[in-house]
Amino acid sequence: MQHIIDRFVKYITIDTQSNPNNPAFPSTEKQWDLAKVLVDELKEIGLEDVTLDDNCYIMATLPSNVDFEVPTIGFIAHIDTSPDYTGTNVKPQFHPNYNGEDIVLNKEENIILSPSYFEDLLLYKGQTLITTDGTTLLGADDKAGIAEIVSAMEYLIEHPEIKHGKIRIGFTPDEEVGKGAHLFDVDAFGAEWAYTMDGSQVGELEYENFNAAGGKVTINGKIVHPGYAKGKMINSMSIASDFIKGLPSNEVPEQTTGYEGFFHLHSMNGEVEKTELQYIIRDHDMDLFEKRKKQFQEVADKLNKELGGNLIEVEIKDQYFNMREKIEPVMHIVDIAEEAMKQVGITPLIKAIRGGTDGSQLSYKGLPCPNIFAGGHNFHGRYEYVAAESLQLATDVIVNIAQLTAEKAK
Template identity: 75%
Template structure:
């Protein structure tokens, strides 16, 4: 079996390297510090015995585990991303290790009274008796997606050390800038050379996902007129008040905090403004393509109504599609889901097949010709101070990778 301490040490090594990406930098990768982990990984892959290790000019790391079979099977791939979210700092991560967790409150930071409690985060109760890795309350952890990176490296190392486990050719890739939506942009599918792949980027143990949101961003620019407030009657147009009316005109219950499952939403995630100009930054999400298109049209229609009322273009909207639901690309090759599900069941893991309320590199890669569903990496509460991962979940994810490789070898024997 895979050593628990070994996988813990590897994960901690990765998360203590800051790789936060930057949504405002068009460079690739968006932050130079992503190279720090990329170089470590490239060297480590060589040390464990991987072949064709390549770190390219865009910070993608690809490597090969050659087949040990005397017959042909499909080449498969495993993918994870090395960057962490800009939503919360990933600098100076100081992980805490909670052994034999008993369902109690975990004090992350006594000084600042930051507590990880099962009263609020009920999922913690699934992991009684297990070893949890948490933050110290001042940073995110980076299990998204350094848990996935850890699992892929550990699975490859295990297969190399156990040649009696039969497997076909396996390709792996670690991508930059997934958290800012660019992880698949410069991914060379032809070079990767895999028939299909799995991203190890899901959350709790058992997650197996092949549906994700259709996604767009919307920048709403409201233009006002500044006039001395003492002489403003009939002249001033306060862009902040118009923006407030615009926000209130969207369905108030169709927000992230009020939706679940297949329900879509409008998410206002940033506001900057003064009297003369206010900018609203939205993301638009829906699993259903028709409803997704209707959401975009609604945002434009509300703006048009305001502009008509004021007889001038007060509101301008710039909507950009980000990615689409990969279900369309996975449904014709559902055997790749069946294989992962069978392996989970064989490892006493209950498969949780459900839609992703977000997106992964896999959604874009599926549209680039590489069908790529998503498998759990084990972490919870991503992108914030309450992030944690059970070590046992990382071990199980590693076993699933090994199991998929072995299953494919047996199926095509």
């Protein structure tokens, strides 16, 4: 297990944070740093057809080792980390034989990872936890997935007695900013189906996700001297506050769960003359999703009418859709993953993703792509952690999927 831990640490100490405000591919130059390391490593362990294209997409092949036809399958993870929290100078900390008590991440700043707040910690009592030092994210999302895929391919190469068909692997940039699958060449990948290794808790197996849109609200005000402002000044920040209050206060991420959708204000930048709000709009049900987008626009229309002008501009862009529609016709690919987990003693946790993965977009591009756990928790922040044992379990599941796919093709 130490080998996969070392591999994971090597990846997370390379900063690959993406940038939502840059339309380039990749959105940050530093994603190339990990991409180049991975290309060398994939060649070193013996994979074939290793490619890195001009947009930072990596693909590689593990050839079949059987003499009968087996569907080509794929495994996919993303190289970037979230722009929500810094990924610079990651210093992982190790906590062997975790005892279920509070973990002091940073004594100087009194940053504590506590099971009283993060109850999932107790799932990993007795295991080796890998955490941050409280000043960065960890990067398990999704460098855990990369480490697991590479380790599984290496294991299959070193154990030719395990029979499998052709396997394709793919690593994408910019998943965290919603672009990970935009330039993914499904035809070049050439798999009948694939799995993203991008879930959280051990056992997660997901083939439903949010329908997603981004909403940009621009409020135009008017600045004059505050001493002479009566009847003249228009404070865009005050109007922004009215817009925020116009949406349901309980339909936000911190008050919803399961299949409940939400409006999430994730960025606000304003002065008197101009304020911009950035929202994400989410719902699993397509009809409710469309109603949410309509409701979002109606709040702006109502305020514009009350204000007697078009001071509020709204731009809504769809980002991705629920992959369930594309997975249900080929549910055998979920069944294989479920069986692969059971073979290593894992009880599958089949549930809807309260988010999205590259797999949701890839499914609509013709590559059905359920999502499997990578093992990390508390993504996108200083409290992120993963159990070393989870890295190994996910690796074992990948190996089992490869073997089961071949066995079922006989």
